[in-house]
Every structure is written in C-alpha cells, then in structure tokens.
Amino acid sequence: MTITQLQYVLAVAEYQNFTLAAEKSFVTQPTLSMQVQKLEDELDILIFDRSKKPISITEVGKKIVAQAKNIVNEAERIKDIVDQEKGFIGGDFTLGIIPTIMPTLLPMFLKTFINKYPKVNLIIKEQSTENLIKNIQDGHLDAAIAATPLEVDFITERPLYYEPFVGYVPKDHRLRKLKELSPENLDVSDILLLQDGHCFREGVLNLCKTRKKIGEEHFRLQSGSFETLINLANEGLGMTLLPFLNTIELDASKKENLKYFREPSPAREVSIIYHKKELKIQITEAIRDTIASVVRGAIAFQDVKIISPLNK
Known part of the structure; x- marks a missing residue:
C-alpha cells in the first residue's frame, strides 16, 4: 500500500x-x-x-x-x-474568495504578497460560500476568505478585518437629507439587493430585520454586481448598501451619494478560513498577515462594533 x-x-x-x-x-x-x-x-x-x-x-x-x-x-x-522547520514558505496554494470580496480585496494585497513570497504559487478561485466550505472539506482549497461566522465544525475562522456597511443614497431619495444612517431608517422595499445566494444580501435583509419576499412593483432584479446596483440607484430606482472597500475607488460624483452609519456602524466580519487540520499553515499565516496589514489601514472604522446579522 x-x-x-x-x-x-x-x-x-x-x-x-x-x-x-x-x-x-x-x-x-x-x-x-x-x-x-x-x-x-x-x-x-x-x-x-x-x-x-x-x-x-x-x-x-x-x-x-x-x-x-x-x-x-x-x-x-x-x-x-x-x-x-526550515522556514520555507512556498509551493502551490489554492485560495477561494467569495464574489462580494474578490474585486476589492485582491488588488489590495496580491502584488504585495507575491513580491514578499515569490516561491508561493497562489491559485485563486472565486466561489460562493457554500462551495468554499465544500471544497475546503474535500481538500480542493487550502484556505478561503469569506464573511463569517460560519460555525462549521471542521473549519477554523481567523478574522482579518471588519468592513462597515455604507449607504448609497441618490438625490431625491427619502434618506438623502439625513446626516447619518441607522438600521431603523432602512426599508427593505426600496433597497436594491444582490441576487439570492450572496451572503452580503442576507446580511442586508437581516439588518433590515425582515425576511419578507423581495420584489419591486415593476421589476425584479437578479444581479451579482454592486456597480449595477449603483447605476440603478442613480436612475431613481432605490438606494443600496455597499461594503466599505467598494466605496474607496468611486468617482467624486458617486461619493457624494454615500451615507455613513451612526456608530456603532453595522459591519461584516471577513475572515480567512481553513480546515482544522491546518495543512500549509505557514502560507495561510503569510496571507493573513499581508491582508490584515494592508486592509486595516484602508478602513477608517477599524473598531466598529459588529451588529450586522451577516455575522449570524
């Protein structure tokens, strides 16, 4: 054998x-x-x-x-x-990232990581949370980045950062005149949401304290893109909520529509997750340290209290 x-x-x-x-x-x-x-x-x-x-x-x-x-x-x-024992950090490493985190996080840390750890062959896959969990269990992913907590028996969760929600409120919207938002201001009936299956969507619904069926009177939206939600909001079809990192690169005209939450701000916990058997832990730690050092400096609200039900 x-x-x-x-x-x-x-x-x-x-x-x-x-x-x-x-x-x-x-x-x-x-x-x-x-x-x-x-x-x-x-x-x-x-x-x-x-x-x-x-x-x-x-x-x-x-x-x-x-x-x-x-x-x-x-x-x-x-x-x-x-x-x-040899202090070697290298070899193949497959990392999964959920779609609502991948576009903003990856450009922030990837170049820094590959420059610092050139012997690591980093393979990155964009997958839903459900697929991340399955692929970690099956050994197809060495680690993943997702919104937590997930509370899965065989998975270890190590928080990377806490990312506040930011309101995107266009002109003429009922919340436009508010200086700051609070969860009580939100009405799920006029919030543009990501399609089913996105954990960020679930967090917004929980933040609004409702699980009722979502669907506008004249259209139903199924989109996995924050950019699409912003464009529809600009057309007067509602408001939306964005993760903080998605707001950094917005142009000045769009940043005028941002509304921040009154403290304690609702936020999502973002963690690196991996199997409790901890294979390739030295690379996992290297990724975690790189991301934490880069992202924490970019988030203004580092010490926000987590009240978002994204953290189930």
Missing part, C-alpha cells in the same frame, strides 16, 4: 470515473487503474463497483476512502512540518 495508491483511490471516489480521475491526477488511465486494482488485490476487497455508471463505492470502500483521506492529509502534514 502506498500514498500514491491512496491518492488515486481518492481521485476515483471523487470523479466516479477512472479516465477523469487519471486526467486530474496527471497520469495515464491504465497506470491509475492498475494501481487501484493492485491495492484492491492486496486488501482482497473491492473498493469500487465498476459495473455501475457512474462508478460507485462499495460499503467497505467508503470506509477505506474516509481513512485514505486521513492518511494522505497526515502525509502532507509531514511535509508541512519540514517546511516550517
């Missing part, structure tokens, strides 16, 4: 197809099939039922796959221990 054989078993279990598993493992299909067969012969059991399409895992195979994940992870941990 070898670590490589167990890695091949995990690939087949995930993709339920020997050809695809071989492709993802960067080996030929006969090589992968032979190694899996060799392991089954050694154990004198069948891990996979090849008579079904897609391939299914036998009952004993499920137990072997679960144990194989532990063994492969622990083998990776040995390499981590050596890297940490």
Whole structure:
C-alpha cells in the first residue's frame, strides 16, 4: 500500500470515473487503474463497483476512502512540518474568495504578497460560500476568505478585518437629507439587493430585520454586481448598501451619494478560513498577515462594533 495508491483511490471516489480521475491526477488511465486494482488485490476487497455508471463505492470502500483521506492529509502534514522547520514558505496554494470580496480585496494585497513570497504559487478561485466550505472539506482549497461566522465544525475562522456597511443614497431619495444612517431608517422595499445566494444580501435583509419576499412593483432584479446596483440607484430606482472597500475607488460624483452609519456602524466580519487540520499553515499565516496589514489601514472604522446579522 502506498500514498500514491491512496491518492488515486481518492481521485476515483471523487470523479466516479477512472479516465477523469487519471486526467486530474496527471497520469495515464491504465497506470491509475492498475494501481487501484493492485491495492484492491492486496486488501482482497473491492473498493469500487465498476459495473455501475457512474462508478460507485462499495460499503467497505467508503470506509477505506474516509481513512485514505486521513492518511494522505497526515502525509502532507509531514511535509508541512519540514517546511516550517526550515522556514520555507512556498509551493502551490489554492485560495477561494467569495464574489462580494474578490474585486476589492485582491488588488489590495496580491502584488504585495507575491513580491514578499515569490516561491508561493497562489491559485485563486472565486466561489460562493457554500462551495468554499465544500471544497475546503474535500481538500480542493487550502484556505478561503469569506464573511463569517460560519460555525462549521471542521473549519477554523481567523478574522482579518471588519468592513462597515455604507449607504448609497441618490438625490431625491427619502434618506438623502439625513446626516447619518441607522438600521431603523432602512426599508427593505426600496433597497436594491444582490441576487439570492450572496451572503452580503442576507446580511442586508437581516439588518433590515425582515425576511419578507423581495420584489419591486415593476421589476425584479437578479444581479451579482454592486456597480449595477449603483447605476440603478442613480436612475431613481432605490438606494443600496455597499461594503466599505467598494466605496474607496468611486468617482467624486458617486461619493457624494454615500451615507455613513451612526456608530456603532453595522459591519461584516471577513475572515480567512481553513480546515482544522491546518495543512500549509505557514502560507495561510503569510496571507493573513499581508491582508490584515494592508486592509486595516484602508478602513477608517477599524473598531466598529459588529451588529450586522451577516455575522449570524
């Protein structure tokens, strides 16, 4: 039994197809099939039922796959221990980021990080929170950046920063004359929201203390873009709420429409999250330190009290 054989078993279990598993493992299909067969012969059991399409895992195979994940992870941990002992920060690292954070955060820290840690091959993927959690569990992401808390048993959450909500209130809107906003001022019926599935949308709905169905009288909006929400607000179709970092690069004419909240300001907690088994922790810490140092200086309200129900 070898670590490589167990890695091949995990690939087949995930993709339920020997050809695809071989492709993802960067080996030929006969090589992968032979190694899996060799392991089954050694154990004198069948891990996979090849008579079904897609391939299914036998009952004993499920137990072997679960144990194989532990063994492969622990083998990776040995390499981590050596890297940490040598002070080496390098190698492949896959980082997931949710869509409402990616466009603003990435330009702020990426250049600084790659200049400081040139031996890290950083692979960045934009994914929903649900997919981030699944891919961390499956080992496809080393870490991720998301709005927290998530309260997932196998995930560690390390807060990076607290990002205040900012109102975008166009001319002629009922809240325009207010000097500062408060959650009590908000009416979900005239707030332009991101489409379902975005955690920022959920936070806004919770901030408004309502879960009622959202839908304007004359249109229903499904957009994943803050820019779209701003443009629609400028057309007199309502107001919207933006994360603070999304307001930094707005032009002067749009910044005139920003309304800040009375303290304590509602905010979202943004954290780096990773599996509690802490693989590649030295790279995770390097990313965390880089982001925290860059972003905290850009956010004026560093010590805001978190009252936003984005933090469930």
